[in-house]
Amino acid sequence: MATIVVEHISKSYTNDKKTQIGISDLSFTVNKGEIFGLIGPDGAGKTTLIRILTTLLLADSGTASVDGNDVVKDYKAIRNNIGYMPGRFSLYQDLSVEENLNFFATAFKTTVEENYELIKDIYVQIEPFKTRRAGKLSGGMKQKLALCCALVHKPSVLFLDEPTTGVDAISRREFWDMLKRLKTQGITILVSTPYMDEANLCDRIALIQGGKILVIDSPEEIKHNYKHALWAIKTEDMFKSLIDLRTFNSTLSCFSFGDVHHLSVKDNITTKEDILNFLKEKGHTEIDVQPISANIEDCFMELMTKTNTSNTLVNA
Amino acid sequence: MPELVLEIDKLTKQFEDFVAADAVTFTVSKGEIFGFLGANGAGKTTVMRMLCGLSMPTSGSAKVAGFDIYNQTEEIKKHIGYMSQKFCLYEDLTVKENITLYGGIYGLSSAHIKEKMEKLLKELSLTEDANKLVRGLPLGWKQKLAFSIAIFHEPKIVFLDEPTGGVDPITRRQFWEMIYETSRKGITVFATTHYMDEAEYCNRVAIMVDGKIEAMDSPDGLKKTYNGKTMDEVFYVVARKAKRQAD
Numbered sequence: 001m002a003t004i005v006v007e008h009i010s011k012s013y014t015n016d017k018k019t020q021i022g023i024s025d026l027s028f029t030v031n032k033g034e035i036f037g038l039i040g041p042d043g044a045g046k047t048t049l050i051r052i053l054t055t056l057l058l059a060d061s062g063t064a065s066v067d068g069n070d071v072v073k074d075y076k077a078i079r080n081n082i083g084y085m086p087g088r089f090s091l092y093q094d095l096s097v098e099e100n101l102n103f104f105a106t107a108f109k110t111t112v113e114e115n116y117e118l119i120k121d122i123y124v125q126i127e128p129f130k131t132r133r134a135g136k137l138s139g140g141m142k143q144k145l146a147l148c149c150a151l152v153h154k155p156s157v158l159f160l161d162e163p164t165t166g167v168d169a170i171s172r173r174e175f176w177d178m179l180k181r182l183k184t185q186g187i188t189i190l191v192s193t194p195y196m197d198e199a200n201l202c203d204r205i206a207l208i209q210g211g212k213i214l215v216i217d218s219p220e221e222i223k224h225n226y227k228h229a230l231w232a233i234k235t236e237d238m239f240k241s242l243i244d245l246r247t248f249n250s251t252l253s254c255f256s257f258g259d260v261h262h263l264s265v266k267d268n269i270t271t272k273e274d275i276l277n278f279l280k281e282k283g284h285t286e287i288d289v290q291p292i293s294a295n296i297e298d299c300f301m302e303l304m305t306k307t308n309t310s311n312t313l314v315n316a
Numbered sequence: 317m318p319e320l321v322l323e324i325d326k327l328t329k330q331f332e333d334f335v336a337a338d339a340v341t342f343t344v345s346k347g348e349i350f351g352f353l354g355a356n357g358a359g360k361t362t363v364m365r366m367l368c369g370l371s372m373p374t375s376g377s378a379k380v381a382g383f384d385i386y387n388q389t390e391e392i393k394k395h396i397g398y399m400s401q402k403f404c405l406y407e408d409l410t411v412k413e414n415i416t417l418y419g420g421i422y423g424l425s426s427a428h429i430k431e432k433m434e435k436l437l438k439e440l441s442l443t444e445d446a447n448k449l450v451r452g453l454p455l456g457w458k459q460k461l462a463f464s465i466a467i468f469h470e471p472k473i474v475f476l477d478e479p480t481g482g483v484d485p486i487t488r489r490q491f492w493e494m495i496y497e498t499s500r501k502g503i504t505v506f507a508t509t510h511y512m513d514e515a516e517y518c519n520r521v522a523i524m525v526d527g528k529i530e531a532m533d534s535p536d537g538l539k540k541t542y543n544g545k546t547m548d549e550v551f552y553v554v555a556r557k558a559k560r561q562a563d
Contacts, residue, residue: 168356170355194481
């Protein structure tokens, strides 16, 4: 059963008398109990979409519902039943941890005790600082408090707008562990992130760029559907080999991926030997060429080049 | 012996009873790409601020581009470039005006600015957009422009504080290619990032934990020492030792 239904939603903004597309004709559904990821860079339209679904912004056209409630007609019902963690820290900085939590519980006509089981795991981590003002917390603790406040009324759906942006790799991992535990409690989670590696932690994802959805599927399916042959390549001089590989006849694209380059080729007849020979001719040493399967970033880059919704310079 | 652009010895910064940076010691050579990693609150920003001449150390010594961080902070500011996550571009000035403004701040002559600007605009394919407000540029272009401006006065070293947050994967890689080119011209690059794959692009990486440098080596060296397949694994092993939580 679909908990979130989005049908042909569009929204544009006027900026300096020019109309800019925020999001354009988006449609998808999120199933009950699913962790659904909106994955894309800044400006892709992630926040716009979340604000429409949380009834904070009206779409220009299209319809959407959360738990069967229409985002326009039934906005009050939606507000009572969802939890929302905006991208920017929005708790009361001059209230303490405890006061913030009590405030949000009261606003939703409940108590912290009533749903304590749900937030317990997270709250115990910030409990030692419960008398500290929210404004004086570290980034990681603010994030945990914000999540507690979004959960205190036991929402059926949780909207998280870039909860891990600017957060270090360890806190990011801990945060995703918390989300997995919430999922087991039956809460549907829609989460946005610019970090492609977090895609693998979602049940299904929408890759989004320039206000359009590039693809919607499970991360496994998206990776499985990558069409081109892909090679991981290492050489002694990595920068030179990157530039050289882009002049190779069969090259579709070549990008750095940490300690290797990912080379995607146009055809399926290019062999490992062809690549090795090309690099040797160019004077490269310590060459290693291995066939690999695509990760989410490979897929995103291929899709954004193909659909050309990109607002960046794609000349590589 | 390569020319050293950063020489840091037991650099310490204490705020009352909190030691934000604790006897930090390392050197960075000319043209090197040096990655500076650490969890939130590990002390990265504190060290960067001292190296940029914006904050006085409690003890220890450091030279940046040959200048002393106690009594030559003004010289340091002239010989370094800096780019933060927020880019420091003026949104309501045009591309050209931003370049002219920063060129002027760094004391370049009008003729020099004009000549360099033409070349830069061509390199960035921004010639046609040169008279447009920066506000209207896509994020990726702003980022490249901000970086180009940070090295416009040809500093010895450029500090990049999480420069690639929120951009798409292609732009992120193009940005690192600009960093490579910059280091090949002999400009040292000192960068912080939360993307562990980007740590792989650095010649050497330091990982800060609780105010101290806990590990420092080439990415390959760190992976061997900590028995990790990726820098993400290395970072997890090293940074997990942190006892304190702060920002």
